[in-house]
Amino acid sequence: MTAISADHLYELFNRSKQNTENVIKTAPLGICITDPNGHFEMVNPAYCQFYGYREEELIGQHFTLVVPAAYRQQMAELHDVFIQGNETHELRQEWEVRCKNGETRTIIAEAARTIGDDGKPRKVTFVVDITQRKRLEERLTQANEQLVYMASHDELTGLVNRRQGLKRLEEELKRCERYGGELSIAMFDLDDFKAVNDTYGHATGDNVLQEVTAKVNGQLRSTDVQVRLGGEEFLIIMPEINAQAAHTAMERIRQCVAESPCTEHRLSVTLSAGIACYVEASSTRMLDRADKAMYQAKQNGRNCVVIAPSAM
Incomplete structure (x- = not known):
């Protein structure tokens, strides 16, 4: 077995770390990392573009900034439970979110629990925009309801x-x-x-x-x-x-x-x-x-x- 020097290992580690960062930055889906208290530590460009914020406007802010006011407490409690628990993955769920311009959108969010360099847990959340699909589903539902109504009622x-x-x-x-x-x-x-x-x-x-x-x-x-x-x-x-x-x-x-x-x-x-x-x-x-x-x-x-x- 060929021995690998410490310098080579360090080089491979840095290269792997850099590749991971590049993947996150170029990923087409929104990715964010929140600290144990629910504050943004990292947001990738897709996440910023989706919500309409610049990176510096999000880092350090509580993640409920992008959640409608009615759901903020519930979302914060769910975040705390996940951070304090032992589960490594959070179930994929559908949520309503709010962009900087006030527009309401629908996402599918899936999260993973990881440990930071300081030994404390972090939450990595992956966000997929399903707004258009949701609106199409709603239009189809309305159309079907209209067809059912028309089948039994005089126009x-x-x-x-x-x-x-x-x-x-x-x-x-x-x-x-x-x-x-x-x-x-x-x-x-x-x-x-x-x-x-x-x-x-x-x-x-x-x-x-x-x-x-x-x-x-x-x-x-x-x-x-x-x-x-x-x-x-x-x-x-x-x-x-x-x-x-x-x-x-x-x-x-x-x-x-x-x-x-x-x-x-x-x-x-x-x-x-x-x-x-x-x-x-x-x-x-x-x-x-x-x-x-x-x-x-x-x-x-x-x-x-x-x-x-x-x-x-």
């Missing part, structure tokens, strides 16, 4: 759409079949709505639909569900009330709509409604009864509410 009015509404009606019918109780539905549409579109245009017609459905929602209980079946035709699902109570509620709604002009044109709008109650029938049968009662309301001169016979 114009924000009401539950026909498919989701009929599903909800089926659920209420199953509840009645299993546990008993009462259920009523009201089907209504706006009288002579075609004349509104023909006279004032479809944009005004859309505004009328939005205003009317908002007025109707304002008169409903939290347990009631208003559904847009299509065009100017709507359904209201009313759990736990009988036909007479539903009639009283629809009369209140009918009066509210008739007495409240719509849009800047101050248009008078009325509705005709038919009510059907649960009598151990399918949703199709129940809707058919409500539809026939609504047609009867039209025949009676419009702007009125009719209860369907129990066995129509």
Whole structure:
């Protein structure tokens, strides 16, 4: 075995130390070293660039300088626990940090515990910027939530759409079949709505639909569900009330709509409604009864509410 002189060993040590320093300085990820009290001892250029500070602005400062005020105490406590413990690595974690210009970013931080020349522990932290990835994930989440919402709601009015509404009606019918109780539905549409579109245009017609459905929602209980079946035709699902109570509620709604002009044109709008109650029938049968009662309301001169016979 070839002997290595002390001078050669010292040269290798210095070269290794210099190489390590060069690696840290040129690393594309942020690296910092904090002392036992949490103060910066070393920050590499990538760390400074990420946070927007110069090296001299960070050295000697507590590392929570780059942490939002709400999290500073928590982060300082975690640092102290890690420094005083025996673990050599800290689990990779996601954190929100704040740059010098006030911008909030998201990072993945991973840390290692090492011993300094003075024999005291140090914390070496490696920082990876995931801000763009986080924002993309948030946008994707919002887009998915929007798609789910659109699949079950009417785009114009924000009401539950026909498919989701009929599903909800089926659920209420199953509840009645299993546990008993009462259920009523009201089907209504706006009288002579075609004349509104023909006279004032479809944009005004859309505004009328939005205003009317908002007025109707304002008169409903939290347990009631208003559904847009299509065009100017709507359904209201009313759990736990009988036909007479539903009639009283629809009369209140009918009066509210008739007495409240719509849009800047101050248009008078009325509705005709038919009510059907649960009598151990399918949703199709129940809707058919409500539809026939609504047609009867039209025949009676419009702007009125009719209860369907129990066995129509």
